[in-house]
Amino acid sequence: MRLIIAEKPSLARAIADALPGGGQRQEGAIVCGDTTVTWCLGHLLEQAAPEAYDPADKQWRLDRLPIVPGSWKLAPRAKARGQLAVIRKLIKQAAEVVHAGDPDREGQLLVQEVIEYLNYRGPVSRLLVSDLNRPAVARALSKLASNADFQPLFQAAQARSRADWLYGINLTRAWTLTGRQAGHDGVLSVGRVQTPVLGLIVRRDNAIRDFTPYPFYPLWVDIEVARGRLRAWWAPTERQPLDDQGRLVERAPADALAARLPGAEGRLAKLEQNEKRQNAPLPYSLSALQVDAARRFGLSAQTVLDVCQSLYERHKLITYPRSDCRYLPEEHLPLARKSLGGACRNDATLSEWLEGADFSLRSKAWNDKQVGAHHALAPTGKAADFATLSEMEAQVFRLVVRNVMAQFYPPLRTFEVKAEFHLLDEAFRARGQSVLDPGWKPLFTTKEDSPPLPPLTQGEPCRTREAGVEEKETRPPEPFTDASLIKAMMNIGRYVEDPEVRRTLRETDGLGTEATRAGIIETLVQRGYLVRKQKALRATKLGTALISALPAAVSTPERTALWEQRLSGIAEGSGDARAFQQALIDDLYGLLKQSDAGRLRSSLQTAQGEAAAPAKRIAQARKGAGKKTTRRKSTPARKTTRSSS
Structure with a gap:
């Protein structure tokens, strides 16, 4: 048998x-x-x-x-x-x-x-x-293949399982027992992946809490050229009071220049005009789908995973969803017309997109060299019965079909213009874009990124019609959402502070896997470390206190990102599972020595005392920056913009 x-x-x-x-x-x-x-x-x-x-x-x-x-x-x-x-x-x-x-x-x-x-x-x-x-x-x-060919994959998974046990059992017991000494009655769960993810959120929350807004003052000019009008923005030099992003933080120089600009004559000093081609986004991996579905429909990462499993197992409408790959096998290309035809049969929007598809095109998505144990998410070709799909299932299914369909649309072609005008010995910059061929873009959005500029000629004269100064205010970084957190876990190198570690990380190195990222977020919520406030994920007082009390090596992503890299090496046959485990055990001895009841007690007390601090600090800052100012001509209403800090 x-x-x-x-x-x-x-x-x-x-x-x-x-x-x-x-x-x-x-x-x-x-x-x-x-x-x-x-x-x-x-x-x-x-x-x-x-x-x-x-x-x-x-x-x-x-x-x-x-x-x-x-x-x-x-x-x-x-x-x-x-x-x-x-x-x-x-x-x-x-x-x-x-x-x-x-x-x-x-x-x-x-x-x-x-x-x-x-x-x-x-x-x-x-x-x-x-x-x-x-x-x-x-x-x-x-x-059928030989299972022996998949032993490196098994060894990586086994090493991951044992590492999670070693890390979770030992550090959870250590900090739970330390917590009891500090007066906390409950389990303090620490995990190899979940704790660095919690650390990302706590540090983002702290940056938001500690952020002090300040005003800055962009200056605009409406310029008349030979064949039309456009708006440009002053590019102040370093002799002006600027912040680290080149924004003017004192209003007086802008007001003084704005008063002199109306009627001023100058010329177009620099002109860059380029035609650009942008290929369609690749078909989805699970994480990429979770990011888009969260942004577009507000779905949590776990909800997207559950919906995908239903589309795969129950409805048989999409291929295996827990994939980290965004490429498709080349043998699927000749079958694409049939599979997309079946997928689009019962939906007006999808059918309309299908009519515009050109199946003679071949995108870079069809690439056997990029496909490992699994490929990107794709429709199976079975016709969807939308009457039996939930609203969320229909939404996610259309996204999966759309990204594969887009491979049979031409590139988006745009004509982009960057212009620098010199007026009163100062530089003013404008940029615009016109769409030559929308290509795949209408499947995703109808919004234009920036309006086109009128036809321009290098060196042509120009004249200022109006000028004005806007007052804007810096904003703290946005709190994490399911979408931005999944993206951070996918691209963890951006959040690694150690430059040497950052250099060793590949673009594909991340925290967790396609199959586990949604579960990690939900685990942190269930354990009382995170809460959802509308779409935002925020750390609780307990989560903040735990990160504050833990050694930095446990709560920052550097170590875990390197471990995930080593697990990938084991799966690819180039790593040693025993060496990986021994390195983790060696780390454990050092980390356990750092459990400190006094530090944890202090962290818990500090977290309790900071609830009202952000609103009070921002109110004080705004009061200090709220002096009255005059504006030149028809200046738009006060705006805010986000700081990249």
Whole structure:
């Protein structure tokens, strides 16, 4: 008998439907001729508790830390014992086993750890399914690989699981026990990934809290040229009082210049005119989809993941969603017209987009060299029954279809102009853009980035008609949202302060994985470290106090980003799982020495006392900057702009 072990029942049913033999159901399995398909229920096994290694570690004690297993053990999850018993019985009868976990790091671990836990020693093949429709599953079944080829992926997943256990068990116990000494009654959870993510939010909240706004004063001029009028902005030089972004922070020089400008004559000193081509955004990875869906529809990262799983498993409308790839296999290109035609069949907007698609085009999205264990999210070609889809499912489905459809639209072509005018020995700059060919852009937005300028000629004379000074105010950085936090986790190098570490990070290095990022955010919310305020994610007093009390190495992303990089190296076959684990253990010894009840007590008290500080500080700053000023001509109303600090 050949035994196929799928990750979930939905995948098992899809595999059984693609096999000959009718598919006779029995307890926990489907029999299809000489092949039996069974399934896991997510993880059937978990890392054993500390007391499984030593009963003395059932009690939490600082003098027992760190707990480091000499030989690792797994234990059945309480709700999974029945299905594990089914697989145990079937695997004893199997002449061959097919590993059909999801095509990612965790999918490799989830099924392989069951196979090894049950001591199966026969041949193991690997089935990679990314599309649950019958033809796609049948094609996958015809291309089985050896599971041995995926051992680096398994070793990386196993190293991740053990690292999370070591880090979470030891540091959570250490800071929880320290918290009790500081007067906090409750578990203080510390995690290898969740804590640096919490640290990102706490530091952003602190920057917002400590931000003091100040005014600055842009000066505009309306200029008449040979073939029209335009608005330009003064570019003050360093002899003026400027901030670190080149903004004028005293009004007097702007007012003095504005008074002299009306009627002033000058010339167009510099002119740059370029035609630019911009290709369509690539098809989505899960994280990229979570970012866009959060921005467009206000959906949380976890909601997007849940919706994608429903579109994949229940409706069979999209391919495997937990992907970190934004490219598609080249063999999918000839099938794209058919799959997009099916996906668009029952929706007026999608059908309209389909009519404009040119399937003779080939974008850079079709690239086998960029595709690993899984590819970008794409429609399967099944026609959607929008009557059975929820509003969120329909919204996310259209996004997935749109980004693949956009690959068959021409590039966006624009004509961009940058002009610098010299008036009264000062420089004034203007920029504009005209659309030559909208290409793919109407599928995404109808808004133009900037209006066009009139036709210009290098060196032509100009004359000022009006001038004015605006009063704007700097703003603090925006709080994190699901969209911006997922993007930060994807591109963590931007938040790494150590320049040496930043240099070692690749663009693809991040915190967490496609499959775990949404769960990390929700875990922080559930544990009382984060709250959602409208779309914003803000740290609670407890979350702020914990980050303040922890060593910086635990709450900043540098170390975890490097660990994720090493895990990627293990998965690619270039890293050493044992060396990774030993380095983590060495770090643990140093970190545990830094637990300090006095510091934690002080952090908790400080967090309690800062609730009213931001509003009071901003009110005081605005009062100090609120002196009356005069304006030249028809100046727009007072505005604010965000500081990049």
